[in-house]
Amino acid sequence: MTxxxxxxxxxLEKRYGTFIGCTDVSFDLWPGEVLAIVGESGSGKTTLLNCISGRLDRxxxxxxxxxxxxxxxxxDDLSEAERRFLMRTDWGFVHQNPADGLRMRVSAGANVGERLMAVGxxxxxxxxxxxxxxxSRVEIAAERIDDQPVAFSGGMRQRLQIARNLVTRPRLIFMDEPTGGLDVSVQARVxxxxxxxxxxxxxxxxxxxHDLAVARLLSQxxxxMKSGRVVESGLTDRVLDDPRHPYTQLLVASIPES
Structure with missing residues (x-):
């Protein structure tokens, strides 16, 4: 094991003038580990993700x-060229809205192929x-390879975005609400x-x-986060089954019973 x-x-801290986007965030991520960052809207979780992934200056x-x-x-010590290469090859970023992560007017095959060309x-x-x-791995029929994403459903676009990101065998993937805009049945498949x-x-x-069920399914x-700060962290099952912080308890209590 590594x-x-x-x-x-x-x-890590991000401020907008006197407003705190996130502050005093520290953690390690290990190879093969899935870490979920949860919290309600405005908690700072997307700001944190964008700072970590270099999309936002910290x-x-x-x-x-x-x-x-x-x-x-x-x-910050890498050259601009090194950072760009990292983002095109070793990292992936799956957006909530697939249109933000795809070129909508080129074919599905070209969307995937562009990443391959970036690695030579x-x-x-x-x-x-x-x-x-x-x-095929993301359940899109081979005969759709020359179709543009504009002709795809929301779930197909999201699966195409996943293929585009994973084709270069990256080591680290960032995901921002990857199932947030999808119907419940499509969410389950994705x-x-x-x-x-x-x-x-x-x-x-x-x-x-913001979906604790998604966090439980995917993360270890x-x-x-609340108001830009980490209020609790730990193994996913422990945090969800035995929340210590009142805010986490509130989040867990608000999950509708199935």
């Missing part, structure tokens, strides 16, 4: 990432073959797919969700 974290966040603190060559730099693939036949394989792929590829994942560990 004894080193793939990601370390230390005393005000202070560190975000350290274990590179494939063993280095463990702060992301140039053989058209091989790119198309790999894209077809990945469409979650089942995510769970099997995360396990199969041994991915490290940080998932932001959980961080609970």
């Amino acid at each position: 004894t080193s974290p793939i990601l370390s966040v230390r005393a 005000s202070s603190g560190q975000v350290l990432y274990r590179m494939r060559d063993g280095r463990f730099p702060d992301l 693939e140039r053989h058209y036949g091989e790119i198309r073959h790999t894209a077809t394989e990945w469409l 979650l089942d797919l995510l769970r099997s792929l995360v396990s199969e590829l041994d991915l490290a994942v940080i998932i932001v969700t 560990r959980m961080i609970v």
Whole structure:
């Protein structure tokens, strides 16, 4: 088992003037681990995710990432080219709205193929073959490879976005409410797919969700946020079955009984 974290966040803070987006957040993420960040709207969880993933500049603190060559730099110490390459290859980002993570006017195959080209693939036949394989893995029929995402349902778009992100075999995936905009029946299918792929590829994942059922299904560990601060953290089952903080207790109590 790996004894080193793939990601370390230390005393991270994001301020907008006097308003605190998130503050004093520290945690480690291990290879193959899924960490859920939960909280109600405005709790700071998406701000935190965007700071960690480099989509938003942080005000202070560190975000350290274990590179494939063993280095463990702060992301701010990487060159712009290194950061861009990381985001195109070693990392993935699954958006709540698939249109934010796809090119809607190019084909499904091209959406997947673009990521392969970013890691140096140039053989058209091989790119198309790999894209077809990945469409199949996310339950999109091979004959849809030349169709544009605008012709797809919401669930198909989300599955295509997942394929686009995972085709380069990244080591770390960020997910922002990946099932938030989907119908309940479609949500279940996408979650089942995510769970099997995360396990199969041994991915490290940080998932932001307000849905505690999603957190329980996908994550081993959980961080609970309120007003930009971490109020509770621990193993997902422990936090949900025996919440210690009054805010977590409130969140858990508000889950409708099935």
